[in-house]
Amino acid sequence: MPKIEQKQVVVNEIKDKLSKAASVVVVDARGLTVDEDTKLRKKLREANVDYKVYKNTMVTLAVKGTEFEGLAQYLEGPSAFAFSYEDATAAAGILNTAAKDYKNLEFKAGVIEGVVYDAEGMKAVAGIPSRDVLLSKLLGxxxxxxxxxxxxxxxxxxxxxAAE
Structure with a gap:
């Protein structure tokens, strides 16, 4: 398979994930140990979040013309991507909790329901409880x-x- 066709397969894979995603969080995970990365991936998988490392050029090509296009400006250096499908804040919350334990994990940016956030914005969004937690508080x-x-x-x- 020629090199350009191999790249197109990866770009199409990313586009497919983006088409289903409620949010995408980009992190720099350089320096995580194998054990830390394994634990992080397990937590993300349990929350139905896809977590994968892609080349920035492939993601830049895939996000063109989508609501995730704003991510392109943050794609420098090693990047890992967390695609959340059901709960838009699930990936951000898990990654934020992990970032407190793993000092080498840093937010770069993210898009949640069409809104682009920088690293600080993602930390703020990550503090928002999940939809289920908010609903249970409301019902309570x-x-x-x-x-x-x-x-x-x-x-x-x-x-x-008694009076009768």
């Missing part, structure tokens, strides 16, 4: 007043029955 906040209201109504009804 609904449940508390309703259960209090239900108890008050029940007590009123019981008093009314």
């Amino acid at each position: 906040s609904f449940k508390s007043p309703m259960s209090t209201f239900a108890r008050v109504i029940k007590q009123i009804a019981e008093k009314g029955e």
